[in-house]
Amino acid sequence: MKAGLVTTHRQLLLDILREAKGHLDAKQLFQEAVKRDHRISLATVYRTLRLFKELGLVDEMHLDKTRCSYEIRKSGEHYHVICRGCGRVTEFKSPIVNQLVEEVRRRSGMTVVRAVLNLEGYCAKCNDKKKSS
Amino acid sequence: MKAGLVTTHRQLLLDILREAKGHLDAKQLFQEAVKRDHRISLATVYRTLRLFKELGLVDEMHLDKTRCSYEIRKSGEHYHVICRGCGRVTEFKSPIVNQLVEEVRRRSGMTVVRAVLNLEGYCAKCNDKKKSS
DNA sequence: TTAAGTGCAAAGGCTTTGCAGCATA
Protein backbone atom coordinates (compact mmCIF):
# COMPACT_ATOMS: atom_id res chain seq x y z
CA MET A 1 0.00 0.00 0.00
CA LYS A 2 1.52 3.25 -1.13
CA ALA A 3 1.14 6.28 1.05
CA GLY A 4 1.31 8.74 -1.79
CA LEU A 5 2.36 12.33 -1.54
CA VAL A 6 0.73 15.00 0.52
CA THR A 7 -0.38 17.51 -2.04
CA THR A 8 -2.48 20.62 -1.63
CA HIS A 9 -5.37 18.98 -3.43
CA ARG A 10 -5.34 15.94 -1.21
CA GLN A 11 -5.07 18.10 1.86
CA LEU A 12 -8.01 20.14 0.67
CA LEU A 13 -10.18 17.08 0.07
CA LEU A 14 -9.28 15.62 3.43
CA ASP A 15 -10.17 18.90 5.11
CA ILE A 16 -13.56 18.97 3.46
CA LEU A 17 -14.28 15.39 4.42
CA ARG A 18 -13.26 16.14 8.00
CA GLU A 19 -15.46 19.23 8.18
CA ALA A 20 -18.43 17.51 6.60
CA LYS A 21 -20.90 16.59 9.26
CA GLY A 22 -22.84 14.22 7.06
CA HIS A 23 -21.70 12.07 4.24
CA LEU A 24 -20.51 13.35 0.90
CA ASP A 25 -20.57 11.72 -2.49
CA ALA A 26 -17.89 12.38 -5.07
CA LYS A 27 -19.85 15.11 -6.78
CA GLN A 28 -20.63 17.01 -3.60
CA LEU A 29 -17.02 16.74 -2.55
CA PHE A 30 -15.93 18.05 -5.92
CA GLN A 31 -18.36 20.97 -5.83
CA GLU A 32 -17.14 22.01 -2.41
CA ALA A 33 -13.52 21.63 -3.49
CA VAL A 34 -13.99 23.77 -6.60
CA LYS A 35 -15.25 26.62 -4.44
CA ARG A 36 -11.92 26.68 -2.64
CA ASP A 37 -9.64 25.81 -5.53
CA HIS A 38 -11.17 26.11 -8.95
CA ARG A 39 -8.36 24.20 -10.62
CA ILE A 40 -9.23 20.84 -9.12
CA SER A 41 -10.85 18.24 -11.35
CA LEU A 42 -13.43 15.54 -10.76
CA ALA A 43 -10.92 12.90 -11.82
CA THR A 44 -8.63 13.94 -9.01
CA VAL A 45 -11.49 13.64 -6.55
CA TYR A 46 -12.12 10.07 -7.62
CA ARG A 47 -8.47 9.18 -7.62
CA THR A 48 -8.01 10.72 -4.20
CA LEU A 49 -11.06 8.99 -2.77
CA ARG A 50 -9.69 5.69 -3.94
CA LEU A 51 -6.36 6.46 -2.33
CA PHE A 52 -8.02 7.47 0.94
CA LYS A 53 -10.03 4.31 0.90
CA GLU A 54 -6.93 2.19 0.40
CA LEU A 55 -5.22 4.03 3.22
CA GLY A 56 -8.22 3.44 5.44
CA LEU A 57 -8.84 7.15 5.89
CA VAL A 58 -12.39 7.06 4.60
CA ASP A 59 -15.21 4.59 4.46
CA GLU A 60 -17.38 4.06 1.46
CA MET A 61 -21.11 3.64 1.87
CA HIS A 62 -23.45 2.21 -0.71
CA LEU A 63 -26.84 3.56 0.19
CA ASP A 64 -28.49 2.71 -3.09
CA LYS A 65 -27.64 2.02 -6.67
CA THR A 66 -26.59 5.48 -7.68
CA ARG A 67 -25.57 7.10 -4.47
CA CYS A 68 -22.25 6.19 -2.99
CA SER A 69 -20.92 8.44 -0.28
CA TYR A 70 -17.76 8.78 1.71
CA GLU A 71 -16.96 9.76 5.24
CA ILE A 72 -13.89 10.10 7.37
CA ARG A 73 -13.25 6.96 9.33
CA LYS A 74 -14.03 7.70 12.94
CA SER A 75 -12.20 6.30 15.89
CA GLY A 76 -14.83 3.72 16.77
CA GLU A 77 -17.04 1.71 14.51
CA HIS A 78 -20.45 3.22 14.12
CA TYR A 79 -23.51 2.47 12.11
CA HIS A 80 -26.08 4.32 10.10
CA VAL A 81 -29.74 5.08 10.37
CA ILE A 82 -31.17 6.24 7.09
CA CYS A 83 -34.55 7.89 6.71
CA ARG A 84 -36.31 6.88 3.53
CA GLY A 85 -38.44 9.98 3.76
CA CYS A 86 -35.94 12.83 3.99
CA GLY A 87 -32.74 10.94 3.22
CA ARG A 88 -31.06 12.05 6.42
CA VAL A 89 -28.27 9.85 7.65
CA THR A 90 -27.54 9.73 11.36
CA GLU A 91 -25.07 7.62 13.24
CA PHE A 92 -25.20 5.42 16.25
CA LYS A 93 -22.91 3.11 18.11
CA SER A 94 -23.69 -0.05 19.92
CA PRO A 95 -21.55 -2.75 21.47
CA ILE A 96 -24.14 -5.31 20.42
CA VAL A 97 -22.58 -5.54 16.98
CA ASN A 98 -19.40 -6.88 18.48
CA GLN A 99 -21.34 -9.77 19.93
CA LEU A 100 -22.53 -10.57 16.43
CA VAL A 101 -19.05 -10.41 14.99
CA GLU A 102 -17.82 -12.74 17.67
CA GLU A 103 -20.69 -15.13 17.01
CA VAL A 104 -19.86 -15.28 13.31
CA ARG A 105 -16.20 -15.83 14.02
CA ARG A 106 -16.95 -18.75 16.30
CA ARG A 107 -19.43 -20.32 13.93
CA SER A 108 -17.59 -19.99 10.63
CA GLY A 109 -13.98 -19.14 11.31
CA MET A 110 -14.39 -15.88 9.45
CA THR A 111 -12.17 -12.96 10.31
CA VAL A 112 -14.42 -9.92 10.22
CA VAL A 113 -12.67 -6.78 9.07
CA ARG A 114 -15.62 -4.47 8.88
CA ALA A 115 -19.26 -4.45 9.88
CA VAL A 116 -21.71 -2.45 7.81
CA LEU A 117 -25.03 -1.90 9.47
CA ASN A 118 -27.69 0.33 8.00
CA LEU A 119 -31.11 0.70 9.50
CA GLU A 120 -33.62 2.04 7.03
CA GLY A 121 -36.95 3.50 7.98
CA TYR A 122 -38.76 6.71 8.73
CA CYS A 123 -37.65 9.25 11.29
CA ALA A 124 -40.02 10.81 13.81
CA LYS A 125 -40.58 13.88 11.63
CA CYS A 126 -41.38 11.91 8.52
CA ASN A 127 -43.67 9.63 10.51
CA ASP A 128 -45.66 12.68 11.60
CA LYS A 129 -45.89 13.92 8.05
CA LYS A 130 -47.22 10.59 6.84
CA LYS A 131 -49.90 10.57 9.53
CA SER A 132 -51.07 14.11 8.88
CA SER A 133 -51.18 13.79 5.13
CA MET B 1 -48.17 -0.27 -6.08
CA LYS B 2 -49.17 -2.12 -9.22
CA ALA B 3 -49.02 -5.88 -9.27
CA GLY B 4 -48.34 -6.12 -12.97
CA LEU B 5 -49.10 -9.03 -15.21
CA VAL B 6 -47.71 -12.50 -14.87
CA THR B 7 -45.82 -13.03 -18.08
CA THR B 8 -43.58 -15.87 -19.13
CA HIS B 9 -40.54 -13.66 -18.87
CA ARG B 10 -41.36 -12.59 -15.36
CA GLN B 11 -42.08 -16.16 -14.34
CA LEU B 12 -38.76 -17.22 -15.80
CA LEU B 13 -36.81 -14.55 -13.94
CA LEU B 14 -38.56 -15.35 -10.68
CA ASP B 15 -37.75 -19.04 -11.13
CA ILE B 16 -34.09 -18.31 -11.69
CA LEU B 17 -33.95 -16.07 -8.63
CA ARG B 18 -35.64 -18.75 -6.56
CA GLU B 19 -33.26 -21.45 -7.75
CA ALA B 20 -30.18 -19.33 -7.26
CA LYS B 21 -28.45 -20.33 -4.09
CA GLY B 22 -26.32 -17.24 -3.94
CA HIS B 23 -26.99 -13.76 -5.09
CA LEU B 24 -27.29 -12.69 -8.69
CA ASP B 25 -26.65 -9.39 -10.32
CA ALA B 26 -28.63 -8.19 -13.32
CA LYS B 27 -26.09 -9.47 -15.81
CA GLN B 28 -25.87 -12.94 -14.32
CA LEU B 29 -29.63 -13.14 -14.17
CA PHE B 30 -29.82 -12.09 -17.81
CA GLN B 31 -27.21 -14.62 -18.91
CA GLU B 32 -29.06 -17.43 -17.18
CA ALA B 33 -32.38 -16.27 -18.62
CA VAL B 34 -31.05 -16.11 -22.17
CA LYS B 35 -30.04 -19.76 -21.92
CA ARG B 36 -33.65 -20.70 -21.35
CA ASP B 37 -35.31 -18.13 -23.59
CA HIS B 38 -33.07 -16.37 -26.05
CA ARG B 39 -35.64 -13.69 -26.82
CA ILE B 40 -35.36 -11.96 -23.46
CA SER B 41 -33.52 -8.66 -23.25
CA LEU B 42 -31.42 -7.04 -20.59
CA ALA B 43 -33.85 -4.13 -20.43
CA THR B 44 -36.59 -6.50 -19.39
CA VAL B 45 -34.39 -7.91 -16.68
CA TYR B 46 -33.85 -4.47 -15.24
CA ARG B 47 -37.50 -3.53 -15.54
CA THR B 48 -38.54 -6.78 -13.92
CA LEU B 49 -36.07 -6.45 -11.11
CA ARG B 50 -37.43 -3.02 -10.36
CA LEU B 51 -40.94 -4.41 -10.32
CA PHE B 52 -39.96 -7.28 -8.03
CA LYS B 53 -38.28 -4.85 -5.72
CA GLU B 54 -41.39 -2.67 -5.56
CA LEU B 55 -43.48 -5.72 -4.87
CA GLY B 56 -41.12 -6.76 -2.11
CA LEU B 57 -40.27 -10.03 -3.83
CA VAL B 58 -36.56 -9.40 -3.96
CA ASP B 59 -34.01 -7.50 -1.95
CA GLU B 60 -31.31 -5.40 -3.46
CA MET B 61 -27.80 -5.54 -2.04
CA HIS B 62 -25.08 -3.00 -2.67
CA LEU B 63 -21.88 -4.84 -2.03
CA ASP B 64 -19.64 -2.34 -3.69
CA LYS B 65 -19.73 0.42 -6.25
CA THR B 66 -20.27 -1.69 -9.31
CA ARG B 67 -21.80 -4.84 -8.00
CA CYS B 68 -25.42 -4.76 -7.05
CA SER B 69 -27.08 -8.09 -6.59
CA TYR B 70 -30.57 -9.37 -5.98
CA GLU B 71 -32.01 -12.23 -4.02
CA ILE B 72 -35.44 -13.57 -3.29
CA ARG B 73 -36.78 -12.19 -0.07
CA LYS B 74 -36.74 -14.95 2.49
CA SER B 75 -39.28 -15.44 5.20
CA GLY B 76 -37.15 -14.04 7.99
CA GLU B 77 -34.67 -11.23 7.97
CA HIS B 78 -31.16 -12.43 7.52
CA TYR B 79 -27.80 -10.84 7.07
CA HIS B 80 -24.72 -11.28 4.98
CA VAL B 81 -21.15 -12.31 5.51
CA ILE B 82 -18.97 -11.34 2.58
CA CYS B 83 -15.48 -12.65 2.01
CA ARG B 84 -13.19 -10.05 0.53
CA GLY B 85 -10.92 -12.78 -0.70
CA CYS B 86 -13.18 -15.00 -2.77
CA GLY B 87 -16.29 -12.83 -2.91
CA ARG B 88 -18.50 -15.56 -1.46
CA VAL B 89 -21.65 -14.37 0.22
CA THR B 90 -23.15 -16.45 3.00
CA GLU B 91 -26.10 -15.73 5.19
CA PHE B 92 -26.79 -15.80 8.87
CA LYS B 93 -29.60 -14.90 11.19
CA SER B 94 -29.48 -13.54 14.67
CA PRO B 95 -32.07 -12.14 17.02
CA ILE B 96 -29.50 -9.67 18.30
CA VAL B 97 -30.31 -7.33 15.44
CA ASN B 98 -33.85 -6.91 16.73
CA GLN B 99 -32.46 -5.65 20.00
CA LEU B 100 -30.61 -3.01 18.07
CA VAL B 101 -33.67 -1.99 16.10
CA GLU B 102 -35.61 -1.66 19.31
CA GLU B 103 -32.83 0.40 20.85
CA VAL B 104 -32.86 2.83 17.93
CA ARG B 105 -36.64 3.11 18.03
CA ARG B 106 -36.59 4.02 21.69
CA ARG B 107 -33.77 6.49 21.36
CA SER B 108 -34.82 8.35 18.24
CA GLY B 109 -38.45 7.55 17.48
CA MET B 110 -37.40 6.05 14.18
CA THR B 111 -39.56 3.38 12.60
CA VAL B 112 -37.14 0.85 11.17
CA VAL B 113 -38.38 -0.82 8.03
CA ARG B 114 -35.33 -2.79 7.11
CA ALA B 115 -31.99 -3.67 8.61
CA VAL B 116 -29.02 -4.20 6.35
CA LEU B 117 -26.09 -5.87 7.98
CA ASN B 118 -23.01 -6.96 6.09
CA LEU B 119 -19.96 -8.38 7.75
CA GLU B 120 -16.89 -8.12 5.56
CA GLY B 121 -13.75 -10.08 6.12
CA TYR B 122 -11.88 -13.20 5.16
CA CYS B 123 -13.30 -16.69 5.37
CA ALA B 124 -11.40 -19.61 6.87
CA LYS B 125 -10.16 -20.77 3.46
CA CYS B 126 -8.89 -17.37 2.41
CA ASN B 127 -7.26 -16.90 5.79
CA ASP B 128 -5.29 -20.09 5.23
CA LYS B 129 -4.23 -18.95 1.79
CA LYS B 130 -2.94 -15.68 3.16
CA LYS B 131 -0.90 -17.47 5.80
CA SER B 132 0.68 -19.94 3.41
CA SER B 133 1.59 -17.40 0.76
C1' DT C 1 -59.82 -4.78 -28.26
C1' DT C 2 -56.89 -2.46 -25.20
C1' DA C 3 -53.82 -1.80 -21.70
C1' DA C 4 -49.55 -3.54 -20.48
C1' DG C 5 -45.04 -5.76 -21.53
C1' DT C 6 -41.08 -6.09 -24.59
C1' DG C 7 -36.86 -5.54 -27.76
C1' DC C 8 -33.81 -2.58 -29.63
C1' DA C 9 -30.89 1.06 -29.65
C1' DA C 10 -29.80 5.34 -27.81
C1' DA C 11 -29.02 8.10 -23.96
C1' DG C 12 -27.91 8.83 -19.13
C1' DG C 13 -25.08 9.03 -14.95
C1' DC C 14 -21.18 7.86 -12.46
C1' DT C 15 -16.50 6.32 -12.57
C1' DT C 16 -12.09 5.15 -14.64
C1' DT C 17 -8.26 5.77 -17.72
C1' DG C 18 -4.60 7.42 -21.31
C1' DC C 19 -1.67 10.85 -22.09
C1' DA C 20 0.80 14.98 -21.97
C1' DG C 21 2.09 18.57 -18.82
C1' DC C 22 3.21 19.98 -14.11
C1' DA C 23 4.80 19.82 -9.46
C1' DT C 24 7.22 17.95 -5.64
C1' DA C 25 11.02 15.53 -3.25
Add this chain to the structure above:
DNA sequence: TATGCTGCAAAGCCTTTGCACTTAA
Protein backbone atom coordinates in the same frame (compact mmCIF):
# COMPACT_ATOMS: atom_id res chain seq x y z
C1' DT D 1 16.22 15.18 -12.34
C1' DA D 2 12.91 11.64 -11.63
C1' DT D 3 8.84 10.12 -9.77
C1' DG D 4 4.38 10.88 -8.96
C1' DC D 5 0.17 13.99 -9.31
C1' DT D 6 -3.08 16.44 -12.27
C1' DG D 7 -6.36 18.15 -15.95
C1' DC D 8 -8.67 17.12 -19.87
C1' DA D 9 -11.24 14.45 -22.69
C1' DA D 10 -12.50 10.02 -24.05
C1' DA D 11 -13.96 5.65 -22.92
C1' DG D 12 -16.16 2.27 -19.82
C1' DC D 13 -19.72 0.24 -17.30
C1' DC D 14 -24.20 -0.36 -15.52
C1' DT D 15 -28.77 1.24 -15.84
C1' DT D 16 -32.71 3.71 -17.71
C1' DT D 17 -35.69 5.34 -21.36
C1' DG D 18 -38.28 6.33 -25.96
C1' DC D 19 -40.65 4.26 -29.36
C1' DA D 20 -42.78 1.01 -32.15
C1' DC D 21 -44.23 -3.73 -31.99
C1' DT D 22 -46.15 -7.67 -29.52
C1' DT D 23 -48.52 -10.04 -26.03
C1' DA D 24 -51.92 -11.25 -22.63
C1' DA D 25 -56.48 -10.45 -20.35
